[in-house]
Amino acid sequence: MDTDGHEPMTRLPITKTPKPYVGGAFIRSESGRTYPLADARGNFFAHIPQCTRKDLRNAVEAAAKAGPGWARRTAYNRGQILYRLGEMLEARRLEMIDTLVRFGVAAGAAAREVDAATDRLVYYAGWADKYEQVLGNTNPVASPHFNFTVTEPMGVIGVIAPDAPSLLGLISLVAPIIVSGNTVVALASERTPYPAVLLGEMLATSDLPGGVVNVLTGFRKELLPTFATHAHLRGLSAVATPEERKALRLGAAESVKRVHFSELTGAAWFRDEAESLYAVRDFLEFKTTWHPIGA
C-alpha cells in the first residue's frame, strides 16, 4: 500500500506500433489497412500494416533512388556496413531471440537462428571486396585488345521471404543481393512478420543508406503479382510454392526478369550450403569491355 492508500499498480508497458521500413523511414501502409497479429499463445500482439501494390511501387522507387549511390560505395565500405548490421543484430540478440520465441520458435532454436543470421551477415560482409576477384577476369582474346569482364549489380531486386525461419531466411536472401550494390524490396513472412519489422529497426541504425533494404509487410496473395510484373524490379529471389513460382515466372517474362527460387527448407537454412558466393553471382550482370592496345 502506498502513501495515499492505493494498491501499487504494475506499470503499463508501451507497446510498439510495427512499421515497415521503406526508404529509410518507418511507414504505415498508404491504404491504412492492417491485420491483427497474435503471438504463439494466441494473444493479440499488434496490428501489422497490410501493404498494397502502391506501397510496393513506392518502395521500388525508394530502392531505385538509393541504388546508384549504394553501388558506387567502395566494396570495403559495403563490407563494413554489412558487418555493422551484424553488430546491430548481435547487440540486440536477446530481444530478437525473445521475439522469435514469442512467435513460436523454441528457445534453443531461436538462439541458433539469431546467431546463424548474424554469422551469415558477417560471411557476406567478407565477400564484398572479394567476389569480383573470383568471378571476374581478363580474357586473352586473339586480337590486340585488352578485354576484361567485371560484375555489376542488377539494380532493384524483389525478395519474398519464407515463413520459417523468418529472420534467417530473410537475411540469407537479402545479404548476398545487397553486398554487390543491389537494392532490395523484401516482403516479410506473412505469418511471422514481426522479426522482419525488428530487423528494419536494426537496418536503420547500421549505416545502411535509406532505401537499400526496404521491408514490407502484408499478404503474399495481394503483393506477389506486382512483384512479378513490376518492370523496375530486375530480379526476384523467393521462397515460393509451386503455384506461386509459376505465377511469378509468368509475370517476370514481361520484363525478362531474372528469377531465382531458394530450395532451402528447415535445417538446411542453418547449414553452410545456405551461404554461397554463387548466391551473390545470381544477382550480378557480367560486363565485358574491349579496348584496343596501341599507341
Add this chain to the structure above:
Amino acid sequence: MPTLISDQRISRRGRATPELIFGDLWEFDPAPETADPRLQSRYDLFIDGKFVAPKTGRYFDSINPANEQKLAEIALAGDSDVAAAYRAAQRAFETTWGRMPGRERAKYLYRIARLLQDRAREFAVAETLDGGKPIKESRDFDVPMTAAHFFYHAGWADKLEYVAPGRRVAPLGLVGQVIPWNFPLLMLAWKVAPALAMGNCVVLKPAETTSITCLKFATILQDAGLPPGVVNFVTGAGETGAAVMAHPLAAKVAFTGSTEVGKAIMRSLAGTERKMTLELGGKAANIVFDDAPLDQAVEGIVNGIFFNQGHVCCAGSRLLVQESVADRVLAKLKRRIQVLRVGDPIDKNTDIGAINSRAQLRKIQQLVASGVKEGAELYQPSCSLPTKGFYFRPTLFSGVTMSHRIAREEIFGPVLSVLTFRTVDEAIERANNTAYGLSAGVWTDKGSRILKMSTALKAGVVWANTYNKFDPTSPFGGYKESGFGREGGRQGLLDYARLV
C-alpha cells in the same frame, strides 16, 4: 556517270585537294569465290548420328536470298522427330558422353575444330549462299570464329574444376537450343561447344532460312567420330523450335533470337524449373565524343551497323554523336557509305550482301518508312542493286529523336539512326533509355571517360574505340530485356553446368 567529288579540304600547303570518290568510276570485275560448297539437293534430320527422313514426310525449300533460287529442301521436323532426337540425346548422355572423361571429350571438340578448318572455304561459300552474308565475312569471320569456339571450349572439358571456384560442377544433362539466322554456324558453335565441353548432350534447331550449314556441320561430327546422339539437329520453323524448348527431357534451354519470342519461351516454361539462357534483341548506342579520332570512329560506326547487313543483335544502330562534331561525323559517314559495295554476297569485293529473307526485307522497309513518316531525315547512297534477290541500301537517318520507332525498335538491317547529345550525362541517359542492354560503343581519346562510360552503360558488352569484336574467351550477353546468361568465356561455360 563517273563521279569525281571535290571536297573543301585544305591541305597543309593551304591548297584545296580534291577527294576521289571512286564510286562507279571504275567497274570492279566480278570476283566470285569459287570453292564448291558441296550442297545436296535435300537435307534430312540429323538424329542419333544419322541422317533420317522426318516422320512428318515434309520438306521445305531453302533459297539463296541473293537471287531467290532454291538451294535445297530441308526436312520439317515434327513433335515426334524432336522426341526421337531427345531420346537419342538421352541414350548418349547415359551411355557414352555423360560417362566419358573430360580429357576424351576434349579430343572430340579439338577434332571438330580441326575438321572445320580443313573445310573452311567450302563452309564459307555455303554460309554465304544460304544466308546472304558477304563472302569476306563468312570466310574471315564466321567460319574461323566457329572453329575457334570449338578449339577454346575443347580445352575446358578436362579443367572444369576451375570453372566455379569453391564448388564442383556437373553437366545438366540434355540441352535444347534454338538459334537465329544471322550467324548460323557461329551461333551453333556458341551453343554446342560449351554444352559439350561441360558434358551435356544437345538437341539444336537452326533457323528455317539457314539450315544448310548446320546439316553440313553434321558431317563433320560424323567424320570426327562423335558418338551418336551427342548432338542432334532438327530443322523447321517456329513450331519445331517450340517443341525443342518445351520437351520435358530438356534440363536447360538456350535461345538466341528476338525479345518477343524470348518472352514467349519464358512464359511457356513458367511452370517448370528448367534452366534457361536467353540472348535476345538489342538497340545499341554507339557514342562518339568530340575528342574521338573521328576517322577511326567512322570506320567503327560503319562496321558497327553494316556488318552482316545489320543483322546483328549487338549492332550499333543508334549513333549518339556529340553536337559539336555531329556535322563533321555525318558528312564523313555519308562519304563513307557512298563507297560501300552492295551486291552479290559471293563476290569478294562485296561489303553489304543480301538481306536474309523477304520477310526481313519487308520489316526493314516498314521501319524505314516509319522513320520518314515520323520526320527523320533519310540518306541513302545511289548505288544500284541487283534486280533479283533481297537487298537494301545502307541507310542513315539524321534528326532522330528518342521517341521515333527507328530509335526504339530493333530494325535488324543496315539502318543507322543518328541522335546527338551535349554532355556526358546526357549521353549516358540516352544510351540507357531503352528496354534493351546488349552492347554499346564509346569513342573518345580520354581513358578515364572510357572507364566512366563503360561503368555507366547498362550493357553486357562495351566496345571502346572499336566495335563488333568477338572472341571465344570473351563473354557475350545482355542486361535487361536483351536476355540473361552469357556465352563465351568462363562465365558462359558455367551456364551449362549445375553446381554440386
